[in-house]
Amino acid sequence: MASATTFYDFKPKDKKGNEKPMTDYKGKVVLVVNTASKCGFTPQYAGLEKLYKDVTAKHPEDFVILGFPCNQFGGQEPGSDDDIQSFCQLNYGVTFPIMGKTDVNGDHADPLFEWMKAEKPGLMGMKRVKWNFEKFLIGRDGKVKGRWASTTKPESIEKNILEEIERKE
Template sequence: MTGIYDFEAAKPDGSAVPLAEYRGKVLLIVNTASKCGLTPQYEGLEALYRDLQDRGLVVLGFPCNQFAGQEPGSAEEIASFCRLTYDVTFPIFAKIDVNGDDAAPLYRWLKQQAPGVIGTEAIKWNFTKFLVDREGQVVDRFAPTTAPADLRGAIEALL
């Protein structure tokens, strides 16, 4: 795979979505979890999405259970939790792995494009964020503790 538009992601129902559907958009790609101390970031991610989607931002949520088992539910349960608890309207995909031998190909590519601190590729925790420009290039990687509101300037610079 050579670019983000070469990948596809599974919806909670298992159907595939080609990421080429988001060509020309600014993407904020986040590995999420419903039972994490950072879970309230869903609120900030949704606020960014609602405020900036008309200008071309799309937030893509990828649930992951690799960090202390903090995303234990089924794809349907996760999607329902996001809608009911945080009124999430941005796309939430099926649960994936972001590290290890079973890491989703998209996340393998994202980590190669934007290694973390000290050059390590591994995702350290839930709510690591990747910012992708309108041409499909990874612009930056943000730590799990970076609040969504703190990304607004970087996102607006790409819109």
């Protein structure tokens, strides 16, 4: 999708395998995270859920987290979409949307991830996602505002999210 200019130009697959238009989130600040159930960073689900609850308590209509399960890093997301949904709810009480299993790198990478990586390359201009739980912050204008590595704890970017929410376009 070379013509894509904003987050809202994409329709990745939801947990049922249907296209989910990102225009559904227009006007919100969105944190996109590639996730996995069997990773050393998996406990970040708890931090993401707390972040989601804390921010939406203050700004109920302005923020969403979208989890994109990915099995490209050490086979750490082997389950089906239904398995993943159950895991997230049972183990971490996740209430934010978990999308369908997604490739974030390579020939079959979802166009949304291709676009985000091009908009906000990682360390030293690296375009690929390095590991599970990498995070991309999308502003209300549909542009990538920030990118953080897997090692960045969700709570440490709350300030960035709130600043983006409070920014008047």
